[in-house]
Amino acid sequence: MNTAALTSKPRLLLGLAVIVVAIAAGLFGYLITREDEGPVEYFGAVINDPVPMPDAILTDDDGKPFDLRKETEGYVTLLYVGYTHCPDICPTHLYEMSEAIKRLPEKTAEQVKVVFVTADPERDTPAVMKAYVDTFDPNFIGLTGTRAETDAFQETLGIPVASRTDLGGGNYAVNHAAYVIAFTKDQVAYTVYPSGMGMTEWLNDLPLLVSKGFAP
Amino acid sequence: MAVLLGLIVAALTAFAACGGDDDDDDNDGDTTEATPMAKAGDLKIYDGWARTTTNAVSAAYFTVKNSGLEDTLVKATTNITTTVQLHEVITEGASSKMQEKAGGFPVPANGELTLKPGGYHVMLMDLKGELKEGDTVELELEFAKAGKVKLTLPVKPGPGMAGMGMGMNESMTPGAGMHGMATPAPTAMK
16 A cells, blocks of 8 residues: 555656646647748749749940850859839849848858849940949849840740830830849759848848758 | 746747737737828828939838828829829739829728838839938828828838838748739749
């Protein structure tokens, strides 16, 4: 009797402990699954058919030929097609990218190139492109070309070729793809970043794109 | 036991903290109840700014909080140009376009009108010079019911805290990033 009484208490404690552990484990398990809700670690929208970097030569913001495949080899390249008279989406993307890159470790930042290609070559001369991209980051590359070149470039990327909306008084807006295309170091784009994604998403994805490319 | 109880408390605390995050969106209007930039009747205007530019175009943004009946922002004028339009951005498939919003911007009753990148903006065109950080822009808004109201906007390269204006509130979890956003049509990316 005595021994039984003695052992019953520890057993009770053990039983309680098991229940407590089970509850705790359940809670932690719940927490872990909550944190893992998005099993993908990239914010970028995954493209169904990855896009290779176009084999194109455009004109850089110093007026010199810019061989895209050659100049971006070995870098993570954030490519965006827009126009400098864009008041809203283009400067927002460029601003968010510049702010994110400022906050990255230098070793990561120096492996990222940002290339802004105009869809409005009539207004966006190399000088206009340079003045514009420099306000965000002097390292950003602004590219222009002839209308035929910039249209062909958009076609190669598989994005809708830009069109115009007349705003009156000689002003016009350029309708264009509003997302940034991210090429990994293998010069293939697996993810895009639509309007709405900003610094938070870049700070998550850029180190991954630099260190491991796209490997979800 | 003490350790285990401690764990439970820790777990519950973490859980509570975790659950709390989801409620942030509901507090949006209340937590930023700072001093408005301007008032007109039941309307209060907050967080206005205009974008730096090297070209002849810029955009102005702000939030209108309405504690009364529905109203409409019908017009905006400014001291820096006579070419001002109320614009909306429309994303169709992979392409975005910007155009004048017919009839102006609605201000819902007891609600908010928010101008932000990717949505509504006041489009400023034919500017005479650059807009630099630190400059200010005078803007006069005309509401259908509340009438006219003047505000002075700071010129900035972005909404202030990078990320706050666009993605921050909508998505904090990788993989959930497409929620509620203008999405490209990945099928167009052939």
